Amino acid sequence: MENPxxxxxxxxxxxSNNIDPIKQMRENHPSTNSEDDQRSSLLDLxxxxxxxxxxxxxxxxxxxxxxxxxSGPSEPQAPFPDQVLENVLENVLHxxxxxxxxxxxxxxxxxxxxxxALTRSELFIGNCYALSPTRATTRFTRIKSVTVKGKPRxxxxxxxxxxxxxxxxxxxxxxxxxxxxxEKLHLKRxxxxxxxxxxxxDSFPDFRELVLVCCDGFGTPGLGAVAAKCRYRSHxxxxxxxxxxxxxxxxxxxxxxxxxxxxxxxxxxxxxxTNMESLVFDxxxxxxxxxxxxxxxxxxxxxxxxxxxQFVSMAQLHRLLLRAPQLTHLGTGSFxxxxxxxxxxxxxxxxxxxxxxxxxxxxSGFREIxxxxxxxxxxxxxxLTSLNLSYxxxxxxxxxxxxxxxxxxxxxxxxxxxxxxxxQAVAATCKDxxxxxxxxxxxxxxxxxxxxxxxxxxxxxxxxxxxxxxYFCQRMTNAAVVAMSKNCPDLVVFRLCxxxxxxxxxxxxxxxxxxxxxxxxxxxxxxxLAVSGLLTDRAFEYIxxxxxxxxxxxxxxxxxxxxxLKYVLEGCPNLQKLEIRDSPFGDGALRSGLHHYYNMRFxxxxxCKLTRQACQExxxxxxxxxxxxxxxxxxxxxxxxxxxxxxxxxDGPRDDAPIFVNILH
Amino acid sequence: xxxxxxxxxxxxNLEATELRLGLPGSDxxxxxxxxxxNKRSSPEASEEECISNGSDVTSDHxxxxxxxxxxxxxxxxxxxxxxxxxxxxxxxxxxxxxxMFVKVSMAxxxxxxxxxxxxxxxxxxxxxxxxxxxxxxFGEYSEREGYNGSEYAPTYEDKxxxxxxxxxxxxxxxxxxxxxxxxxxxxxxKGLGCF
Numbered sequence: 001m002e003n004p005x006x007x008x009x010x011x012x013x014x015x016s017n018n019i020d021p022i023k024q025m026r027e028n029h030p031s032t033n034s035e036d037d038q039r040s041s042l043l044d045l046x047x048x049x050x051x052x053x054x055x056x057x058x059x060x061x062x063x064x065x066x067x068x069x070x071s072g073p074s075e076p077q078a079p080f081p082d083q084v085l086e087n088v089l090e091n092v093l094h095x096x097x098x099x100x101x102x103x104x105x106x107x108x109x110x111x112x113x114x115x116x117a118l119t120r121s122e123l124f125i126g127n128c129y130a131l132s133p134t135r136a137t138t139r140f141t142r143i144k145s146v147t148v149k150g151k152p153r154x155x156x157x158x159x160x161x162x163x164x165x166x167x168x169x170x171x172x173x174x175x176x177x178x179x180x181x182x183e184k185l186h187l188k189r190x191x192x193x194x195x196x197x198x199x200x201x202d203s204f205p206d207f208r209e210l211v212l213v214c215c216d217g218f219g220t221p222g223l224g225a226v227a228a229k230c231r232y233r234s235h236x237x238x239x240x241x242x243x244x245x246x247x248x249x250x251x252x253x254x255x256x257x258x259x260x261x262x263x264x265x266x267x268x269x270x271x272x273x274t275n276m277e278s279l280v281f282d283x284x285x286x287x288x289x290x291x292x293x294x295x296x297x298x299x300x301x302x303x304x305x306x307x308x309x310q311f312v313s314m315a316q317l318h319r320l321l322l323r324a325p326q327l328t329h330l331g332t333g334s335f336x337x338x339x340x341x342x343x344x345x346x347x348x349x350x351x352x353x354x355x356x357x358x359x360x361x362x363x364s365g366f367r368e369i370x371x372x373x374x375x376x377x378x379x380x381x382x383x384l385t386s387l388n389l390s391y392x393x394x395x396x397x398x399x400x401x402x403x404x405x406x407x408x409x410x411x412x413x414x415x416x417x418x419x420x421x422x423x424q425a426v427a428a429t430c431k432d433x434x435x436x437x438x439x440x441x442x443x444x445x446x447x448x449x450x451x452x453x454x455x456x457x458x459x460x461x462x463x464x465x466x467x468x469x470x471y472f473c474q475r476m477t478n479a480a481v482v483a484m485s486k487n488c489p490d491l492v493v494f495r496l497c498x499x500x501x502x503x504x505x506x507x508x509x510x511x512x513x514x515x516x517x518x519x520x521x522x523x524x525x526x527x528x529l530a531v532s533g534l535l536t537d538r539a540f541e542y543i544x545x546x547x548x549x550x551x552x553x554x555x556x557x558x559x560x561x562x563x564x565l566k567y568v569l570e571g572c573p574n575l576q577k578l579e580i581r582d583s584p585f586g587d588g589a590l591r592s593g594l595h596h597y598y599n600m601r602f603x604x605x606x607x608c609k610l611t612r613q614a615c616q617e618x619x620x621x622x623x624x625x626x627x628x629x630x631x632x633x634x635x636x637x638x639x640x641x642x643x644x645x646x647x648x649x650x651d652g653p654r655d656d657a658p659i660f661v662n663i664l665h
Numbered sequence: 666x667x668x669x670x671x672x673x674x675x676x677x678n679l680e681a682t683e684l685r686l687g688l689p690g691s692d693x694x695x696x697x698x699x700x701x702x703n704k705r706s707s708p709e710a711s712e713e714e715c716i717s718n719g720s721d722v723t724s725d726h727x728x729x730x731x732x733x734x735x736x737x738x739x740x741x742x743x744x745x746x747x748x749x750x751x752x753x754x755x756x757x758x759x760x761x762x763x764x765m766f767v768k769v770s771m772a773x774x775x776x777x778x779x780x781x782x783x784x785x786x787x788x789x790x791x792x793x794x795x796x797x798x799x800x801x802x803f804g805e806y807s808e809r810e811g812y813n814g815s816e817y818a819p820t821y822e823d824k825x826x827x828x829x830x831x832x833x834x835x836x837x838x839x840x841x842x843x844x845x846x847x848x849x850x851x852x853x854x855k856g857l858g859c860f
Contacts, residue, residue: 157739157745314775367751373775
């Protein structure tokens with residue numbers, strides 16, 4: 001326990017030097033104001049944990065303490081100025097919202113650590129296995145919102161068996177016990193069961209927001225439980241009971257019909273008026289009770305976001321639009337009419353319905369689009385800031401009359417069926433475009449595709465404010481990539497996927513090194529990069545030299561030798577997430593990152609040239625690192641390993657690893 | 666890097682002028698096995714030292730086995746199975762040339778129907794079914810005049826994206842190339858007759 005006089009003296013020193021502690025913090029830990037991970041060293045955290053004594057949770061008053069009141073009971077009586085400062089500190093920290101700033105603040109000293117822990121209300125866990133749920137709930141006692149992420153991104157692409165882990169259940173029980181006042185839960189790539197959802201619904205009377213992204217393991221029964229039970233805080237002056245739930249969003253999560261167990265979850269919402277603001281279920285692969293949905297929308301006056309699944313037809317959408325013209329975000333469902341025998345309204349009526357939606361800014365869906373219906377959205381195009389046509393096989397001819405109106409568009413997701421011509425049309429109109437994603441209709445490797453460097457370059461010419469791009473294509477030239485690096489200096493995310501592996505620049509036959517080099521060189525704000533095409537170690541040399549802000553890097557079928565990976569591990573101080581597949585990086589490269597691994601969220605390397613031996617060495621050198629060696633196939637490839645998934649952990653390796661996961665220590 | 670098989674060398678020589686370093690299209694020799702290769706790119710790379718980066722080609726690159734062009738590599742390209750499945754469903758529904766379930770639309774009616782072409786054995790059967798389904802008549806088909814005189818005419822979009830008059834090509838050809846059907850107004854369909 002530190003001498004309180006020394007502490008008081010230090011505080012006086014700070015004040016007399018006119019040092020603003022928050023400003024000091026920012027200068028020491030430059031933050032880029034974004035949503036990503038803490039940069040604090042794991043060892044510091046661990047040390048803080050160890051030395052933190054059990055009386056850390058002594059203060060029990062609410063957010064705004066009375067400066068004159070007493071101090072923590074078990075501590076020796078601190079001098080008055082110190083106490084005031086701590087109270088002031090808590091008040092100030094209350095307003096700190098960025099978790100990076102908070103992480104930095106917590107490292108200043110023990111009292112800041114304590115104050116920060118008491119005032120944090122949003123808990124972000126980037127890797128569910130980085131710590132035990134208990135550790136989180138012990139340190140942070142006043143959490144109202146929790147985000148937990150599970151599987152690594154490459155699990156989406158079947159590079160890992162589905163039962164690898166990331167179970168939400170242990171977190172569910174820990175959160176249920178520790179935070180009965182919990183309001184929001186966001187989960188990504190976790191396995192969530194119906195039982196988990198039921199526990200949520202039962203445990204949190206104030207619960208209002210559930211967002212599940214890329215999750216699976218649950219079905220309509222779990223949804224029904226959430227819809228039914230997340231409610232009923234009776235209003236003080238009336239006998240009306242309110243549905244507290246405001247947000248229920250299922251994004252790209254697998255929800256399939258499981259035979260008899262299917263539940264009409266929409267009907268589980270209470271009959272009274274609801275507070276629902278957002279209902280997103282476009283990924284649910286089973287039909288829903290439309291009448292119940294219609295009725296739900298009718299009694300949800302605050303509903304702003306509604307994303308329907310493909311089992312909602314055009315005619316049904318029409319009805320819903322008439323019910324809820326106040327919508328700002330709409331997912332249209334199928335956007336085709338399959339009413340057997342139903343004599344639906346004329347196309348004109350649909351246009352009228354859209355016309356009534358004056359506030360619509362975000363449009364998606366179009367799951368089974370019948371392109372003749374596309375013109376019905378003309379009335380809303382001029383206001384759209386976000387348009388997602390990435391499930392709609394629309395060609396350039398069909399796109400042009402629509403996109404021509406979309407002057408305010410900032411986010412555009414689309415299939416490459418629109419061809420270079422369609423992209424040119426986008427470039428001509430969407431001068432405010434910030435994010436573009438072009439997905440392939442046909443994902444097989446081929447020589448020619450519908451989009452190429454032509455459309456890419458057109459976009460770079462026309463959309464100078466571009467910040468984020470994901471582009472799948474069969475061919476790309478260095479020249480076009482270089483052009484984009486110069487035309488779009490605000491790029492933060494650059495993900496180019498040339499579907500043909502090892503493909504060089506088709507014009508010069510050169511590797512794609514120069515193109516990606518230009519991106520890291522010229523796009524000074526770049527934090528996320530995905531590379532493809534034929535790449536040599538030189539590309540990685542560029543990344544290591546210029547990619548100083550890069551936090552996420554995805555590599556596949558690239559590089560020549562260990563040097564490639566070494567450049568990156570030695571050159572990119574902000575690297576957090578590194579995912580590599582099928583590249584010739586081996587043990588030497590792995591060892592070169594020892595100084596940095598504790599600062600990373602994870603390292604994924606599959607089908608590279610790592611040996612078990614080297615991984616063992618790393619595991620021994622860095623005891624707080626968990627190295628999971630995963631074997632996908634039956635045959636043991638001997639000393640070579642197939643998949644290495646490596647991450648830091650404060651609580652050692654997990655205890656729920658399946659048989660095909662071998663954890664090295 | 667010398668290669669043992671003489672014929673293999675000859676094969677490569679034919680393509681030498683193409684200077685392909687990556688995985689080319691369909692002319693890749695069939696006999697190469699599918700390997701989830703972490704080794705360097707293509708055979709040509711070691712043959713013609715045209716890599717300018719100066720890095721050494723290590724002995725590990727002897728194999729240079731590359732998968733056939735259209736081999737499906739696990740998890741590549743990186744598209745979520747969720748998205749792939751959705752597109753897959755759509756493509757199946759559009760029945761690319763399979764000619765089984767096709768969507769049928771009708772001018773003026775904003776609803777679609779779906780029919781299974783395999784169920785019908787001939788044009789008369791199909792046309793009768795369509796007439797029943799949409800409560801319309803097509804009248805007599807003649808090669809020269811098409812469905813001249815009738816209020817509606819059946820048309821279809823073929824594999825090439827062209828709109829054709831139903832009946833112009835032999836039945837089996839129609840079934841294999843029809844992507845979707847549309848019942849147009851007689852006046853609309855006039856331009857589709859055989860020239």
